[in-house]
Amino acid sequence: MVTVIDVVTHTQVANEYLELNEKYKYLIWTPVKDGYCIEGTISLSAQHRNVSLQIEYHVRIDIPKDYPRTIPVCYEIGNKIEPSYHQYQNGRLCLGVDTNQYMKFRSNQRLLGFVNDLLIPYLFGYEYFVTFGITAPWSEERHNAPGLVDYYSGYFENVSSISQLLHLLMYTIVLRNVYLPNNPCPCGSGKHVRLCHKDKVLQLRKLCIGEILLRDVCYIINNILLEPTMLSESEVSNVISLKTFIDKHCLT
Amino acid sequence: MLLDKYAKANDLLEAISDELDIPESMYKAAKSHYESVGKWLAQEGTYFQQFNGTIFTQGSFMLGTMIRPYDENQDYDIDLVFRVDIPKGYLSQYDLKNKVEQRLLESNVYRRLLQPEKQRCWTLKYSNSERFHLDILPAIPDVDFAVHLNESFKLAKELSVDALAITDNKDDHYYNRHGMWPQSNPLGFGNWFKSRMEERYTILKEAYDIQQVPEYKRKTPLQRVVQILKRHRDMMYGSNGEHKPASIIITTLAASYYNNEDNIISALSRAVTGINALNDDFILKNPAHPDEIFTDKWNNEPEKRVEFNRWKAQLYRDYSDLVSGDSTRIQKAMYSAFDESVVKEAAYNLTNRGSTPSVLYDNKPFVQIKDPIKPYGYSN
Numbered sequence: 001m002v003t004v005i006d007v008v009t010h011t012q013v014a015n016e017y018l019e020l021n022e023k024y025k026y027l028i029w030t031p032v033k034d035g036y037c038i039e040g041t042i043s044l045s046a047q048h049r050n051v052s053l054q055i056e057y058h059v060r061i062d063i064p065k066d067y068p069r070t071i072p073v074c075y076e077i078g079n080k081i082e083p084s085y086h087q088y089q090n091g092r093l094c095l096g097v098d099t100n101q102y103m104k105f106r107s108n109q110r111l112l113g114f115v116n117d118l119l120i121p122y123l124f125g126y127e128y129f130v131t132f133g134i135t136a137p138w139s140e141e142r143h144n145a146p147g148l149v150d151y152y153s154g155y156f157e158n159v160s161s162i163s164q165l166l167h168l169l170m171y172t173i174v175l176r177n178v179y180l181p182n183n184p185c186p187c188g189s190g191k192h193v194r195l196c197h198k199d200k201v202l203q204l205r206k207l208c209i210g211e212i213l214l215r216d217v218c219y220i221i222n223n224i225l226l227e228p229t230m231l232s233e234s235e236v237s238n239v240i241s242l243k244t245f246i247d248k249h250c251l252t
Numbered sequence: 253m254l255l256d257k258y259a260k261a262n263d264l265l266e267a268i269s270d271e272l273d274i275p276e277s278m279y280k281a282a283k284s285h286y287e288s289v290g291k292w293l294a295q296e297g298t299y300f301q302q303f304n305g306t307i308f309t310q311g312s313f314m315l316g317t318m319i320r321p322y323d324e325n326q327d328y329d330i331d332l333v334f335r336v337d338i339p340k341g342y343l344s345q346y347d348l349k350n351k352v353e354q355r356l357l358e359s360n361v362y363r364r365l366l367q368p369e370k371q372r373c374w375t376l377k378y379s380n381s382e383r384f385h386l387d388i389l390p391a392i393p394d395v396d397f398a399v400h401l402n403e404s405f406k407l408a409k410e411l412s413v414d415a416l417a418i419t420d421n422k423d424d425h426y427y428n429r430h431g432m433w434p435q436s437n438p439l440g441f442g443n444w445f446k447s448r449m450e451e452r453y454t455i456l457k458e459a460y461d462i463q464q465v466p467e468y469k470r471k472t473p474l475q476r477v478v479q480i481l482k483r484h485r486d487m488m489y490g491s492n493g494e495h496k497p498a499s500i501i502i503t504t505l506a507a508s509y510y511n512n513e514d515n516i517i518s519a520l521s522r523a524v525t526g527i528n529a530l531n532d533d534f535i536l537k538n539p540a541h542p543d544e545i546f547t548d549k550w551n552n553e554p555e556k557r558v559e560f561n562r563w564k565a566q567l568y569r570d571y572s573d574l575v576s577g578d579s580t581r582i583q584k585a586m587y588s589a590f591d592e593s594v595v596k597e598a599a600y601n602l603t604n605r606g607s608t609p610s611v612l613y614d615n616k617p618f619v620q621i622k623d624p625i626k627p628y629g630y631s632n
Contacts, residue, residue: 010528010529011529011530011531013529014525014526014528014529015529017525018509018522018525018526021511021518021521021522022511023617024617025511025513025514025518026253026254026255026258026518028255028258028517028518028521028575029521029522029524029525029575030572030575030576031568031571031572031575039255039575040254040255040258041253041254041255043253043616044616044617044618044619045616045617045618045619046618046619046620046621047618047619047620047621048620048621048624054616056253058255077255085627086627086628086629087629088629088630094627094628094629094630095625095627095628096625096626096627096628097625097626097628100625100626100628101625103625104625116619118625120619120621121621121624121625122624122627124621124624125624125627136624138624138625138626139626140626140627140628141626141627141628141629143628143629143630144630147628147629151626151628
């Protein structure tokens with residue numbers, strides 16, 4: 001049941017670049033020591049529903065050595081995007097919650113797909129924001145832990161509390177070869193997994209992003225423990241015991 | 253539209269490829285010389301006139317990818333085909349080649365210029381000051397070959413119709429009137445090459461027409477890239493390039509990866525990435541003659557494959573320097589790929605005329621956004 005995503009060869013990455021470059025002619029292949037890099041101008045007209053915008057940004061797309069196991073990282077290098085708009089401190093663009101990016105990317109693991117499905121909508125969203133002064137119609141996630149909680153709750157659906165959500169995530173992470181369909185579902189519904197969150201868990205598992213999920217779980221835990229008002233008393237102890245478990249078994 | 257650092261490299265490459273071009277005077281002299289030879293060979297009343305003898309260029313001169321010789325003392329090598337409309341079976345290869353020789357010897361001029369026989373062609377060497385020679389390949393149309401290309405490989409008419417039978421004095425059937433002839437399809441290759449850049453050529457033509465740029469100075473980024481790659485190879489091998497990558501292979505690869513880019517650096521990025529991504533045991537066919545596998549020759553001479561891979565690696569290193577944006581590295585790449593004098597001359601010309609808006613940027617692509625995901629972030 002463990003899915004492994006093979007790292008592609010230099011030849012395949014190069015061919016994906018050729019495909020990408022057919023559409024975006026001003027993206028130039030720039031060899032770097034660690035992995036690959038594509039840099040240049042993305043210039044296009046894009047449409048969402050009935051809104052059309054002209055988009056032109058200078059971008060750098062870093063492709064990691066273990067692509068496509070790990071997705072590319074994008075930077076805007078023309079200083080056009082305000083640093084306050086969805087970026088990490090190092091300038092990396094936050095195209096979306098990582099897990100959500102993988103969800104999108106895994107369905108079509110090509111550089112062209114990555115750019116069209118993730119980078120362009122992000123740039124469109126910014127252009128929209130600058131043009132009309134409001135966020136794009138598909139809105140945005142909240143920052144930090146609340147954004148993650150929103151995303152994962154939305155993904156799993158029918159989760160009663162944050163601690164149950166964390167349990168579902170932990171269940172997905174530690175789930176390896178053995179999947180026991182008659183286990184009680186970690187969401188706390190009392191049903192068997194197979195009758196409850198089975199599909200969602202397996203779909204998430206298939207993305208092969210255990211480390212990212214674990215990172216998000218830890219991030220959420222650490223943040224909500226700083227603001228325990230978000231939780232009831234029984235939940236706090238529940239979360240603390242989960243944290244102890246993670247510290248003991250998962251973090252080395 | 254290009255990033256500044258690429259736009260600068262692009263301008264420099266543009267200026268450099270101008271320097272690599274065959275000089276105008278040389279071009280004109282070569283053209284008038286080969287046209288005269290053509291006229292002489294098929295002059296009124298001669299044997300060849302009744303069979304429509306025509307001369308035309310092939311190879312880099314025809315493709316517009318010719319470059320100055322790397323070595324100042326080396327000649328320009330102008331490849332020509334002399335085609336006579338005689339059906340196969342009327343003559344042997346020897347007969348045809350011999351008749352061409354006879355006709356050349358009838359001229360006081362060409363008798364002096366004619367060089368000892370080569371395997372496939374006759375060479376006319378002009379005086380040292382003119383610095384070029386003409387290689388004349390005698391040929392006849394090969395209808396069977398054309399049909400074969402058309403039917404077996406489904407090649408378009410433009411690529412197959414001009415298929416030729418050529419002479420080769422090492423061929424088993426050289427003296428045999430009813431024997432097979434070696435095949436060649438240089439015009440088909442030329443048309444394939446043109447088709448690879450047709451879209452760009454049409455766009456440039458409008459601008460060139462207005463500026464009244466003469467035909468031979470009209471260059472697409474593809475032709476520029478081929479010139480640049482060829483010079484890069486020559487620089488790497490200098491005079492001891494017995495096994496250096498063949499121009500035809502470089503040309504075919506560059507044209508295969510070209511996607512009608514509007515500027516040199518984009519086209520070069522594609523070509524270099526594509527070439528670098530080739531497997532070590534890749535196979536390359538002649539697009540206008542798929543029976544001919546260019547890389548087959550490497551089986552008997554493995555050094556050629558080794559050298560190709562060595563060139564490929566060097567090209568990638570130099571390209572990495574070129575696009576690094578670091579001026580020291582760019583300079584290093586330039587001197588690795590081009591003669592010092594060419595780079596200096598180009599840089600000088602560039603500062604004098606400034607950056608030219610020679611790039612006509614294309615229409616933008618269009619993307620329909622579906623199911624976008626929400627952007628996210630950590631507040632600082």
